[in-house]
Amino acid sequence: MKKAVLLSMAIALFSLLLGCLETVRHFERDEELELERLNWGKIAILPFTGIPAFQRVSAELFSFHMCKQKHFVIIEPAIAEIELKKQRIELSKIQIKIEQAQKAGQILGVDAVIVGSVTIKKGEFPNLGRLVAGVSLTNVSTGKVVATSICSVPIQRVYGEHKVLQEATEGVANDILSILYELAGETWNSPQKGIVTKQE
Amino acid sequence: MEFAPKRDCYQTGVKDIVMSLCKMKIILSHAIFAFMLICMSACVVGKSKHIVGEPFNEARIKGIQRAETTKQEILTWFGPPVAIARQGEIMTFPPPGPTKEGYKEVRSETFFELFSAKHAIIESHIIYYYYYPEIKGTFVESLPGGSSKKRLVVSKLWILINDTTGIVEDHLLRKEE
Numbered sequence: 001m002k003k004a005v006l007l008s009m010a011i012a013l014f015s016l017l018l019g020c021l022e023t024v025r026h027f028e029r030d031e032e033l034e035l036e037r038l039n040w041g042k043i044a045i046l047p048f049t050g051i052p053a054f055q056r057v058s059a060e061l062f063s064f065h066m067c068k069q070k071h072f073v074i075i076e077p078a079i080a081e082i083e084l085k086k087q088r089i090e091l092s093k094i095q096i097k098i099e100q101a102q103k104a105g106q107i108l109g110v111d112a113v114i115v116g117s118v119t120i121k122k123g124e125f126p127n128l129g130r131l132v133a134g135v136s137l138t139n140v141s142t143g144k145v146v147a148t149s150i151c152s153v154p155i156q157r158v159y160g161e162h163k164v165l166q167e168a169t170e171g172v173a174n175d176i177l178s179i180l181y182e183l184a185g186e187t188w189n190s191p192q193k194g195i196v197t198k199q200e
Numbered sequence: 201m202e203f204a205p206k207r208d209c210y211q212t213g214v215k216d217i218v219m220s221l222c223k224m225k226i227i228l229s230h231a232i233f234a235f236m237l238i239c240m241s242a243c244v245v246g247k248s249k250h251i252v253g254e255p256f257n258e259a260r261i262k263g264i265q266r267a268e269t270t271k272q273e274i275l276t277w278f279g280p281p282v283a284i285a286r287q288g289e290i291m292t293f294p295p296p297g298p299t300k301e302g303y304k305e306v307r308s309e310t311f312f313e314l315f316s317a318k319h320a321i322i323e324s325h326i327i328y329y330y331y332y333p334e335i336k337g338t339f340v341e342s343l344p345g346g347s348s349k350k351r352l353v354v355s356k357l358w359i360l361i362n363d364t365t366g367i368v369e370d371h372l373l374r375k376e377e
Contacts, residue, residue, distance in 0.1 A: 057284055058285070078324075079363060082324065162282065167279050
């Protein structure tokens, strides 16, 4: 009897530990959206907000994944930033609101904008937290958020934060790519494996 | 007749003490041997030690071609850079080394100065910065302590890219202590 209790406790502890260590993706999309009605050609990725050390690198990585598709013209974050600066528009480095994103999209002359952020959620154990990357795709003409994706990856110092950043940005990029491919009438086969995806 | 059992009892007592002392000696020697084994198993002798990440692929670095290699290729080959420099900005990135605590702030001009003699730096220029820290020297590490003569050698790679074209314009590799 005692053995059974101990075994069940050990199993519960192990599953709790596994839960802390797994990558979690959360993807939401506007279900009422009729993708076939959208006639998008150009999409801009705005500079990412969040932790200064990761802002530029995460935006660059995300952009790298987005450029894998050839259906849409992607305006990269650095180019978007230069163009917006020319128009004397400085985007917040903490949080970009939907209205600001829509305005930036109008200035850049694109059909949709992608806003992203990278943050670290500190864990209860020392040196163990989660890196959370989040992106949202906004339709510039309506100002409505079409899809959002959040990917939370546990930080393991052995691999270094940049490896974790790579996984998180790839996770959110895959979700957005799935929407873009759907728009183009194709199916995106995500190369990422072993990831828990929560879809709503 | 009464003495015999007492003597037997005395002899048995001495025998027991001697036996237990022998057993203790054996246990103690086993414990010392086990401790030494543990120490030896945790003991590392080496000449070089990697800290984190993968070392630079030299063939890949040689493969970087001016005005040919793309930004996409760089990201595919080397993964995400530690930092990306753009003119007039202050970069924040983790410093190389074993502690890796906190972030270091560096003016982006420090990186652009490396290329400014050969290139006319424009607004769309960015620099991808990679590093690979390595502890070099002879070191002995063991459970009770360790001795070492070590130095931190950091291989640094800067890649100058024109972000408008997405093409690599130059690169620089240095080893710093």
